[in-house]
Amino acid sequence: MTTMTSSAAPAGNLSVRVQKRFATRGAAGFSLAADFEAPPGITILFGPSGAGKTTLLECIAGLLRPDAGRITAGERPLFDAKQKIDVPVPRRRVGYVFQTLALFPHLSVAQNVTYGLSRLDAGPRRERVGAILESFHIAHLAGRKPEEISGGERQRVALARALVTDPCVLLLDEPLAALDPLTKSRLIGDLRVWNLAHGIPVLYVTHSREEVFALGERVIALEQGKILAQGTPRQVLQAPRQELLAQLAGFENILDAVVTAAHEDSGTMTCRLAGSAVDLEVPLSSVASGSPVRMAVRAGDILLATEPPRALSARNILPGTLLSLAQKDFAVIASVDCGVRLEAQLTPGALRQLGLHVGQPVWLIVKTYSCHLLEPSTD
Amino acid sequence: MNWQAIALSARLALLVCALLLVLAMPIAYWIARSPWRWKFLVESVVALPLVLPPTVLGFYVLVALGLRSPLGRLYQSWSGHGLAFTFEGLVVASVLYSLPFAVQPMAAGFGQVDPRLLDASSILGASRLRTFFRVILPLSLPGVITAAVLSFAHTLGEFGVVLMVGGNIPGVTRTISIAIYDDVQAFSYASANRTALALLLFSFLVL
Numbered sequence: 001m002t003t004m005t006s007s008a009a010p011a012g013n014l015s016v017r018v019q020k021r022f023a024t025r026g027a028a029g030f031s032l033a034a035d036f037e038a039p040p041g042i043t044i045l046f047g048p049s050g051a052g053k054t055t056l057l058e059c060i061a062g063l064l065r066p067d068a069g070r071i072t073a074g075e076r077p078l079f080d081a082k083q084k085i086d087v088p089v090p091r092r093r094v095g096y097v098f099q100t101l102a103l104f105p106h107l108s109v110a111q112n113v114t115y116g117l118s119r120l121d122a123g124p125r126r127e128r129v130g131a132i133l134e135s136f137h138i139a140h141l142a143g144r145k146p147e148e149i150s151g152g153e154r155q156r157v158a159l160a161r162a163l164v165t166d167p168c169v170l171l172l173d174e175p176l177a178a179l180d181p182l183t184k185s186r187l188i189g190d191l192r193v194w195n196l197a198h199g200i201p202v203l204y205v206t207h208s209r210e211e212v213f214a215l216g217e218r219v220i221a222l223e224q225g226k227i228l229a230q231g232t233p234r235q236v237l238q239a240p241r242q243e244l245l246a247q248l249a250g251f252e253n254i255l256d257a258v259v260t261a262a263h264e265d266s267g268t269m270t271c272r273l274a275g276s277a278v279d280l281e282v283p284l285s286s287v288a289s290g291s292p293v294r295m296a297v298r299a300g301d302i303l304l305a306t307e308p309p310r311a312l313s314a315r316n317i318l319p320g321t322l323l324s325l326a327q328k329d330f331a332v333i334a335s336v337d338c339g340v341r342l343e344a345q346l347t348p349g350a351l352r353q354l355g356l357h358v359g360q361p362v363w364l365i366v367k368t369y370s371c372h373l374l375e376p377s378t379d
Numbered sequence: 380m381n382w383q384a385i386a387l388s389a390r391l392a393l394l395v396c397a398l399l400l401v402l403a404m405p406i407a408y409w410i411a412r413s414p415w416r417w418k419f420l421v422e423s424v425v426a427l428p429l430v431l432p433p434t435v436l437g438f439y440v441l442v443a444l445g446l447r448s449p450l451g452r453l454y455q456s457w458s459g460h461g462l463a464f465t466f467e468g469l470v471v472a473s474v475l476y477s478l479p480f481a482v483q484p485m486a487a488g489f490g491q492v493d494p495r496l497l498d499a500s501s502i503l504g505a506s507r508l509r510t511f512f513r514v515i516l517p518l519s520l521p522g523v524i525t526a527a528v529l530s531f532a533h534t535l536g537e538f539g540v541v542l543m544v545g546g547n548i549p550g551v552t553r554t555i556s557i558a559i560y561d562d563v564q565a566f567s568y569a570s571a572n573r574t575a576l577a578l579l580l581f582s583f584l585v586l
Binding site: 094100104115118162 | 493495496498499500501502503504505506509513514517518
């Protein structure tokens with residue numbers, strides 16, 4: 001079978017334009033409408049559960065049939081509603097690692113990996129399976145059953161099983177969700193190495209912000225079946241312009257305010273936080289004076305001082321009272337009442353050194369460019 | 380011991396069991412996988428022999444196989460003799476009667492296979508047939524074995540349908556359970572006891 005062995009053929013972009021509506025009794029139902037281009041390399045599909053990420057992957061793999069649209073891998077059309085093209089699943093040459101991995105429980109690791117190579121002669125088949133087991137560091141597990149190996153090892157087997165068939169597109173549905181950080185980063189490394197050599201579009205579904213930053217060259221943010229934003233992780237998550245994204249991306253402080261003055265000379269504007277007498281200086285935007293805005297500030301971007309700070313470049317210094325301290329993972333979240341309630345993040349060391357106690361006066365320092373203005377999510 | 384009847388019963392049960400595995404497998408697969416709304420109708424028809432009195436089933440089969448029915452005439456023109464009161468007729472009736480015992484365990488087994496495994500197989504390039512033999516069948520082997528054992532044992536022991544369709548012709552349609560019935564009718568309890576004990580032992584072994 002020549003198509004299986006010619007691995008060097010450049011894969012080209014994965015181009016997806018699909019619409020799919022799910023009729024549910026009573027309610028309006030869920031509808032997916034996505035239009036994007038994924039070049040070779042890792043593209044992350046990011047969004048909360050129920051956003052339609054898996055549905056999108058299933059459409060690309062052919063497990064679900066879109067109502068309309070077109071899907072092409074390089075020059076090869078996989079689906080085209082207008083031209084009535086719908087390549088059957090076994091002939092799409094798509095690699096897919098399911099969230100549940102779906103390893104065949106009755107087959108050994110080697111048999112699982114060999115499964116997609118039935119059209120190959122025994123010689124080259126054994127060679128290829130051997131090579132991929134080696135490169136994913138699972139050669140020593142070849143004879144074991146999936147239930148006899150660890151979660152991280154199973155993940156590797158699932159990846160190897162998908163990649164050994166030389167797919168033109170790789171779809172990964174939260175493949176690392178259940179792994180510890182170390183195993184995760186090693187696997188990501190192996191995947192990167194493999195993809196440097198093969199260069200196919202990889203769609204990687206996740207709802208973890210850490211994975212977005214660790215992996216992605218490109219991010220597509222999905223919410224309720226629609227694409228909210230796409231670009232580099234920095235563009236999409238660092239300065240989220242939409243409220244839903246801000247919540248997704250872990251902005252602890254989301255504040256309502258009214259624009260009171262625009263300073264075009266300094267590139268900033270002043271906003272009065274709703275229900276308070278607190279003014280914040282934020283980056284200038286095209287919002288008119290007097291109109292309501294919503295902004296997002298990460299707790300990690302707010303500094304906390306126990307004395308009134310002087311001679312600082314930060315424009316926003318807000319006096320307040322410390323309401324509570326809470327441990328969150330390795331950080332401490334300080335909740336402060338400055339007229340509005342704000343959260344600032346500290347290290348445990350800083351907490352000890354400052355000798356903070358609830359009820360004491362504190363000052364919060366917020367840089368202008370740490371205030372991200374949000375667009376109301378359009379619905 | 381009535382060896383002729385035992386041999387006949389064993390031959391019948393083996394044949395029916397083999398035929399049922401082939402016949403019931405696609406039906407069970409369809410029942411387990413089809414998304415069709417009215418599927419339960421087919422399931423009911425398949426399950427009918429479970430609740431139908433054997434004589435009623437036997438009566439209809441007899442009518443269907445008789446020379447007045449199209450099926451009976453077709454078989455007559457093909458083989459030169461009718462189906463009723465023949466070994467072949469007995470096979471047809473037994474297949475129908477034991478169908479649910481083969482279909483239901485298999486359908487349950489097939490239905491328990493994680494659909495994601497079937498997706499994975501398909502994505503890895505396997506046809507439906509290959510998916511069936513490489514994934515579904517090995518993973519539902521206990522169901523298939525149960526189906527084989529149940530249909531074999533059930534065919535071995537049936538009485539009403541056999542009597543209706545096959546009659547009681549030694550070496551042709553006199554099965555082991557009919558032989559026991561005959562023995563009892565003739566007051567030869569010792570003979571009936573030996574045969575019955577053999578059946579009891581066999582059933583116990585099956586379980």
